């Protein structure tokens with residue numbers, strides 16, 4: 460692994476039955492980098508994210524995160540993960556959810572209280588801390604899930620479609636915050652379907668039918684495809700319309 464690599468994905472293959480969902484995927488993510496994974500629905504992005512986090516195990520190849528071969532339970536404290544479906548306790552308040560997950564990350568007392576405030580400010584839910592999650596809208600639940608992923612200020616953030624169902628104004632402020640975290644050295648891997656978000660990534664990985672069809676900066680990808688927008692490049696590299 461090169462000195463700066465935070466995540467190293469090597470020849471990853473994943474099959475479900477006779478279907479090969481990820482086919483020999485390799486790439487590295489460097490410290491402080493924001494890597495976007497882009498691909499049509501069903502192309503394998505979530506499967507890849509799950510393999511990186513160690514939630515799922517590959518049939519071939521390896522993932523090394525922060526120098527450790529995944530999956531490894533103790534790594535859970537080292538990264539923040541926001542899944543595509545929200546893993547929240549609906550019958551608890553947002554504060555209770557944050558307190559529970561915070562304690563799993565080893566946060567307590569004043570530090571935990573400060574982190575809860577900070578994370579909820581970022582997602583603009585500071586006035587809804589004491590509401591039951593069952594009373595949250597879909598977008599609010601996405602935002603709370605993001606707050607949970609940020610809570611312990613991890614050095615690596617892995618976000619599966621973090622801005623789905625979030626309105627444009629808040630989406631912009633979340634992206635501003637992601638940018639600031641990256642400036643502070645946080646490494647971010649995320650999936651997106653939104654082209655203007657793809658443009659904001661340092662590098663993009665384009666996935667089609669389980670294969671990494673292109674990897675590079677947005678400018679490099681546009682140049683290689685001979686197009687002027689990521690949307691057009693996405694189609695050149697075998698993108699499709701979202702189902």
Ligand SMILES: Nc1ncnc2c1ncn2[C@@H]1O[C@H](COP(=O)(O)OP(=O)(O)OP(=O)(O)O)[C@@H](O)[C@H]1O
Nearest residue numbers: 475476480498499500501502503504505506507543
């Ligand atoms: N546990 C599973 N068992 C069987 N097939 C699966 C399983 N998980 C994923 N798949 C299949 O793997 C393929 C890739 O799914 P995945 O969720 O990774 O796609 P995606 O790119 O994240 O899609 P989307 O953008 O719609 O979230 C799909 O064909 C899906 O049906």
